[in-house]
Amino acid sequence: MADAAIELQDITCTFVSADAPAQRYTAVQDVTLTVGAGEFVSVVGPTGCGKSTLLNVAAGLLAPSRGTVRVFGQVLTGLNTRAGYMFQADSLMPWRTALGNVMAGLEFRGVPPAEARTRAQEWLRRVGLGDFGDRYPHQMSGGMRKRTSLAQTLVLDPDIILMDEPFSALDIQTRQLMENELLALWSAKRKAVLFITHDLDEAIAMSDRVVVMSAGPAARPIGAFTIDLPRPRDVAEVKMAPRFLQLHAAIWAVLRDEVLKGYRQQWQRAA
Numbered sequence: 001m002a003d004a005a006i007e008l009q010d011i012t013c014t015f016v017s018a019d020a021p022a023q024r025y026t027a028v029q030d031v032t033l034t035v036g037a038g039e040f041v042s043v044v045g046p047t048g049c050g051k052s053t054l055l056n057v058a059a060g061l062l063a064p065s066r067g068t069v070r071v072f073g074q075v076l077t078g079l080n081t082r083a084g085y086m087f088q089a090d091s092l093m094p095w096r097t098a099l100g101n102v103m104a105g106l107e108f109r110g111v112p113p114a115e116a117r118t119r120a121q122e123w124l125r126r127v128g129l130g131d132f133g134d135r136y137p138h139q140m141s142g143g144m145r146k147r148t149s150l151a152q153t154l155v156l157d158p159d160i161i162l163m164d165e166p167f168s169a170l171d172i173q174t175r176q177l178m179e180n181e182l183l184a185l186w187s188a189k190r191k192a193v194l195f196i197t198h199d200l201d202e203a204i205a206m207s208d209r210v211v212v213m214s215a216g217p218a219a220r221p222i223g224a225f226t227i228d229l230p231r232p233r234d235v236a237e238v239k240m241a242p243r244f245l246q247l248h249a250a251i252w253a254v255l256r257d258e259v260l261k262g263y264r265q266q267w268q269r270a271a
């Protein structure tokens with residue numbers, strides 16, 4: 001069998017409290033999770049269960065306390081250079097135009113400026129911003145900034161895309177447009193995607209597989225569901241399919257109790 005794009009094996013992450021070094025908090029424990037080459041996998045789970053922690057581990061931004069990360073079969077030791085990331089917050093540089101932002105990653109990688117400009121321009125066109133390359137972030141809407149971030153991630157042609165609630169700040173219509181655009185771009189290039197979301201509807205509509213995490217501490221996957229809805233999908237239309245509703249009911253049955261536990265944990269920790 002071909003190597004998985006990402007293989008998290010028995011990952012445990014324990015954090016030491018900054019205020020009280022004797023106190024430890026194990027966010028995730030013994031998590032094994034794989035994303036196949038070209039597969040779109042979403043992770044859903046209650047707030048604070050460690051979804052972002054796992055994404056940071058996959059990105060190589062956080063070294064796990066225990067466990068191994070493999071990227072296309074190679075053990076990951078530093079940053080995951082095969083991956084591009086897109087986070088909830090904008091990662092755009094305010095002093096650069098849209099084009100300048102999309103070019104930046106290519107420039108850092110030593111691509112000659114003229115080529116970087118052509119490739120960045122092409123990606124801006126693909127995300128529908130061909131005529132907006134000279135806008136600065138403060139001159140763009142939230143949706144335009146997200147499109148620019150998407151172009152910024154995809155211009156580097158990563159084999160793996162790591163996304164942490166990338167569209168959660170958008171209004172519902174813009175969000176659905178962006179989700180459909182992401183699916184269209186993904187199906188053309190078939191990258192491996194690890195997608196973190198709070199939104200079960202979004203997870204089902206987008207993914208090949210949905211992994212459900214338990215509430216923390218020591219969170220771990222407690223269910224994995226293959227999403228056998230046909231592609232191409234329109235994220236708004238697919239939500240009306242009887243199969244979508246069946247899958248939603250089956251996954252929610254597993255997730256619901258964990259969400260309630262997650263809220264209780266948060267209140268207790270806050271108290």
Ligand SMILES: Nc1ncnc2c1ncn2[C@@H]1O[C@H](COP(=O)(O)OP(=O)(O)OP(=O)(O)O)[C@@H](O)[C@H]1O
Nearest residue numbers: 015016025027046047048049050051052053054216
């Ligand atoms: N650097 C850190 N130091 C201490 N605790 C941390 C650190 N990073 C994360 N945590 C804790 O680990 C747990 C998991 O956090 P994480 O952000 O991964 O959860 P999440 O599932 O992404 O949350 P949300 O859904 O609310 O975004 C949380 O309880 C958080 O407070």
